Amino acid sequence: MPHPLEDLRDAALSDINTASDEQTLESARVRYLGRSGSISAWSEQMKTLSKEERPIVGKLLNQARTAVTAALEESGERLRAEKESRALQDIDISLPGTPAELGALHPLTQMLDRAVAIFRRMGFAVAEGPDVDTEWYCFDALNTAPDHPARNEQDTFYLPDGRLLRTHTSTVQIRTMQSAPPPIRVIAPGAAYRRDEVDATHSAQFHQIEGLYVDKNVSIADLKGTLEFFLRELLGADTEVRFRPHFFPFTEPSFEIDVKSKALKRGEKWLELAGCGMVHPAVFEQVNSARGDNAYDPEKYTGFAFGLGMDRLAMILFDIPDIRLFAQNDLRFLRQFA
Numbered sequence: 001m002p003h004p005l006e007d008l009r010d011a012a013l014s015d016i017n018t019a020s021d022e023q024t025l026e027s028a029r030v031r032y033l034g035r036s037g038s039i040s041a042w043s044e045q046m047k048t049l050s051k052e053e054r055p056i057v058g059k060l061l062n063q064a065r066t067a068v069t070a071a072l073e074e075s076g077e078r079l080r081a082e083k084e085s086r087a088l089q090d091i092d093i094s095l096p097g098t099p100a101e102l103g104a105l106h107p108l109t110q111m112l113d114r115a116v117a118i119f120r121r122m123g124f125a126v127a128e129g130p131d132v133d134t135e136w137y138c139f140d141a142l143n144t145a146p147d148h149p150a151r152n153e154q155d156t157f158y159l160p161d162g163r164l165l166r167t168h169t170s171t172v173q174i175r176t177m178q179s180a181p182p183p184i185r186v187i188a189p190g191a192a193y194r195r196d197e198v199d200a201t202h203s204a205q206f207h208q209i210e211g212l213y214v215d216k217n218v219s220i221a222d223l224k225g226t227l228e229f230f231l232r233e234l235l236g237a238d239t240e241v242r243f244r245p246h247f248f249p250f251t252e253p254s255f256e257i258d259v260k261s262k263a264l265k266r267g268e269k270w271l272e273l274a275g276c277g278m279v280h281p282a283v284f285e286q287v288n289s290a291r292g293d294n295a296y297d298p299e300k301y302t303g304f305a306f307g308l309g310m311d312r313l314a315m316i317l318f319d320i321p322d323i324r325l326f327a328q329n330d331l332r333f334l335r336q337f338a
């Protein structure tokens with residue numbers, strides 16, 4: 001005759017194996033193995049048993065516990081698997097998923113990133129300034145007198161409060177020198193604005209990388225070396241670079257830079273890319289009086305500055321025929337650079 005513990009074990013196993021959901025299984029566990037479950041009750045009874053009976057019942061108790069625990073686990077797994085496959089029955093895994101739309105960098109941003117990376121290798125840090133700025137930063141501090149023709153030429157967007165959309169990134173030269181003494185070696189990538197007649201090559205908003213290098217003994221040789229290196233890194237080692245004398249109020253002497261390169265799809269024409277020159281002593285004087293010191297003593301320090309037009313560079317590098325495409329947000333255009 002089986003021991004009552006064996007009957008209990010068999011009853012438990014049968015309840016567990018026929019349980020059709022997790023709730024039924026859990027109540028079977030409580031019934032047999034819970035704190036006041038019927039199998040647990042036997043361990044309470046152990047102390048009332050005789051010396052001879054105790055090892056026999058102890059063994060049976062262990063076996064029952066082990067068997068029931070294993071069955072609980074097995075049934076639990078079976079029920080979970082059944083539940084999962086029921087859930088999956090309602091899903092058609094052969095249907096196409098919802099694709100995640102991946103963004104990409106704007107071609108101008110890609111162009112700026114490439115240029116910035118080259119200057120960083122030469123030790124230039126990135127500086128920033130606001131797009132809306134004062135006349136002082138845009139003109140006065142840059143040695144451009146109120147009646148200076150360059151001020152009219154630049155046909156500026158003025159705000160009602162007298163501030164303006166910066167006509168060039170040269171404003172950041174002044175802000176940088178105001179905030180730190182020499183030596184200075186920065187580039188400032190950013191937008192600039194002019195009231196140009198908009199057509200395929202002119203936009204009211206365009207992009208420049210400004211550069212400024214101030215230290216003792218900076219010469220035109222440094223200016224040429226830096227910009228030639230940059231342009232050859234960007235456009236290829238066989239790029240020809242030409243410095244043409246020009247005029248800017250804030251540099252003296254001043255130059256415009258033209259390049260000729262096989263990387264540029266527009267053939268063998270010289271292309272005007274940048275303005276540059278040696279920082280005018282009057283600019284240092286303006287900075288000094290704003291700083292209230294003589295940190296940029298023109299007797300001790302010299303520097304060069306440049307402003308590179310990024311839109312034209314991106315247009316010739318990527319063979320883009322119309323500058324307006326940059327701002328029209330047409331995905332058919334933008335996707336080509338993704």
Ligand code: PHE
Pocket residue numbers: 167168169170248251254274275276277305306307308
């Ligand atoms: N700011 C000038 C422009 O926008 C370019 C320039 C920058 C020239 C720095 C000289 C030095 O045309």
